[in-house]
Amino acid sequence: MHTFLCVCVVLLACAEAWTPIVVKNVTQLGPQISPDVTRVSRDGGYSVLLDNRIIWLFDDTECLDLSGKQLSFVSNTAAYAKDPNKNLCMLQDFGVEAVGREKKSGETDYAILADKTVGTGGWIDFSDDELYFNKERKGQERVAIWPGTSPTPYSLSKALLFAPLVYVDSKPQNPSKQYQARGMTLIGVSTSSNGPVAKRQGDLIIWGTEVAYGGFSSLLGYTSTANPQDLDKRDIYLFGITGAGLQLARARAEVLTDFSKYRFWDPVRLEFINTPPRLDEKDYRKIYLPGSFTYGSIYFSPYFNTFIMVYFNKFVDSTFRIRYLDLNNPVGDDPFWPKRGKHGQGIAPEDIEALVKYAWSPEQELYRSPPGKGGFNYAGMAHPEYFNRQYFAPSLYPKGTPASQRRNPWYGSKTVSEKEAGGDGKHLLLSWTSQLRGGVNSGIYQVQLAKAEFDTIPDNPDGSFPSAAASSSMPTVSFALNASSLTITMTAPSTSPVSTAGTALTSTGSAERNAQQPWELESWLLLEWWGLWFGLLLLPIMCVWGYTTV
Numbered sequence: 001m002h003t004f005l006c007v008c009v010v011l012l013a014c015a016e017a018w019t020p021i022v023v024k025n026v027t028q029l030g031p032q033i034s035p036d037v038t039r040v041s042r043d044g045g046y047s048v049l050l051d052n053r054i055i056w057l058f059d060d061t062e063c064l065d066l067s068g069k070q071l072s073f074v075s076n077t078a079a080y081a082k083d084p085n086k087n088l089c090m091l092q093d094f095g096v097e098a099v100g101r102e103k104k105s106g107e108t109d110y111a112i113l114a115d116k117t118v119g120t121g122g123w124i125d126f127s128d129d130e131l132y133f134n135k136e137r138k139g140q141e142r143v144a145i146w147p148g149t150s151p152t153p154y155s156l157s158k159a160l161l162f163a164p165l166v167y168v169d170s171k172p173q174n175p176s177k178q179y180q181a182r183g184m185t186l187i188g189v190s191t192s193s194n195g196p197v198a199k200r201q202g203d204l205i206i207w208g209t210e211v212a213y214g215g216f217s218s219l220l221g222y223t224s225t226a227n228p229q230d231l232d233k234r235d236i237y238l239f240g241i242t243g244a245g246l247q248l249a250r251a252r253a254e255v256l257t258d259f260s261k262y263r264f265w266d267p268v269r270l271e272f273i274n275t276p277p278r279l280d281e282k283d284y285r286k287i288y289l290p291g292s293f294t295y296g297s298i299y300f301s302p303y304f305n306t307f308i309m310v311y312f313n314k315f316v317d318s319t320f321r322i323r324y325l326d327l328n329n330p331v332g333d334d335p336f337w338p339k340r341g342k343h344g345q346g347i348a349p350e351d352i353e354a355l356v357k358y359a360w361s362p363e364q365e366l367y368r369s370p371p372g373k374g375g376f377n378y379a380g381m382a383h384p385e386y387f388n389r390q391y392f393a394p395s396l397y398p399k400g401t402p403a404s405q406r407r408n409p410w411y412g413s414k415t416v417s418e419k420e421a422g423g424d425g426k427h428l429l430l431s432w433t434s435q436l437r438g439g440v441n442s443g444i445y446q447v448q449l450a451k452a453e454f455d456t457i458p459d460n461p462d463g464s465f466p467s468a469a470a471s472s473s474m475p476t477v478s479f480a481l482n483a484s485s486l487t488i489t490m491t492a493p494s495t496s497p498v499s500t501a502g503t504a505l506t507s508t509g510s511a512e513r514n515a516q517q518p519w520e521l522e523s524w525l526l527l528e529w530w531g532l533w534f535g536l537l538l539l540p541i542m543c544v545w546g547y548t549t550v
Helices: 002-014 128-137 352-356 468-472 523-549
Strands: 023-031 040-050 053-064 070-074 077-083 087-093 096-101 108-112 141-145 159-169 179-190 197-200 217-221 235-242 245-252 263-266 271-273 295-301 306-312 319-330 358-360 364-368 378-383 427-437 444-454
Touching (some): 023 087, 040 179, 040 378, 040 427, 053 108, 070 096, 087 444, 128 141, 217 295, 217 352, 235 352, 306 352, 319 352
Parallel strands (some): 040 444
Antiparallel strands (some): 023 444, 053 070, 053 077, 077 087, 096 108, 141 159, 159 179, 179 197, 217 235, 235 245, 245 263, 263 271, 295 306, 306 319, 319 358, 319 364, 378 427, 427 444
């Protein structure tokens, strides 16, 4: 009898793998509010903390009067969180102008960047050739710049953003050609008293014929452990979406504008190589992380002490997915990176090399957001600067700053106080774009917020999960880049006329460009199904064996 019970318990335990991520609850917080504007429709919703201000970035932004008449329309805008401790949803917009009066009430209408049009600019400026292209096409086609993801801080006051340049055809003969990628441009992001500041770093950094590296997410950290002499320098890991999953590139911060200096992860050879993968690569063995992705965030969680990935995939089901970097599942046999992290002692936020030394966990469902009346949600993002005083990597603080002071302010105190939170990163702010009204060129969009709370990390039967003490003991090194300016070498590649079309867009944009059905099951899901069926077939045999041996 004891053998029978033991076998059954083991088989049932094996049917579902252990995970540290357990969602305790999710609280809807409501839509973002722009009190200085009459009415606004915009999508996206990305964020970064700089100079103790939270910047929110948006894609296409349309301001309307109360009757629905368009007042302004640009391809990107930015705002500050007005008071992130009192009201997480409230925004402070800039470039707001009076543009007329309501016919019935006589009240003044206000719009964002009403002095610009979708063809002449936005928060991020167009180049001269982009302006010329938009002028010549007269609205039939346009170049758009969509932020597409959250910026990556490289100091306490500066961040960088890889944003897609996209051709938009409002009335394409072929619907699949409505959005086409021209490539990726690099934006420097900072703050000022007059609002968030965006500065283009050249024109195209990555052409549209390549993977849109940085379009999904990017992280900054230590260089390879194989080069200890470069410990004072920094690498940037850039994640890009393809039809088969995520691909990964690495670049030194000082040569970020020179794509010829990038190196690309080869999952077969387990090393970075000089040759970029094909954009249409579908061989799972040559994909950094096979699967389905549209929007997402990758960040270091001080609660789980590992990297976390939160994202939407191509299923139009409005659902947040989540994975964690499994430090108990090393890839290869590198002695620097055994089980449980670097030297077996966990990892620090700067240890981005861990992203190629350990496997990502299987996909879990985090939260199914309620869709709006116009259809499915999209642009699902995580915002780890809220409910977390360890948003910045320790090495981004000035040299000589005591470890106890390498902390940013707590944001979101009225929603969850620091005292009641249960630790940095135990709560996570989520955002998504809700369609209030669907339709090509006529949709109304709104960014919605919710707060997820993670439960206590359950015991791992196969070994302890890396602890906070382990990761906090890692050394910190001051960042070599000059914090007063974006000291990235300006060696942008040569440019060609804007009219040269790129390849099909695979990463960012509005609802229509995200309405894609799933293209195939992920490999891990197939493996889990095979494992489950094997267990079910084996269970009766083991039960009979257990019964006969009692």
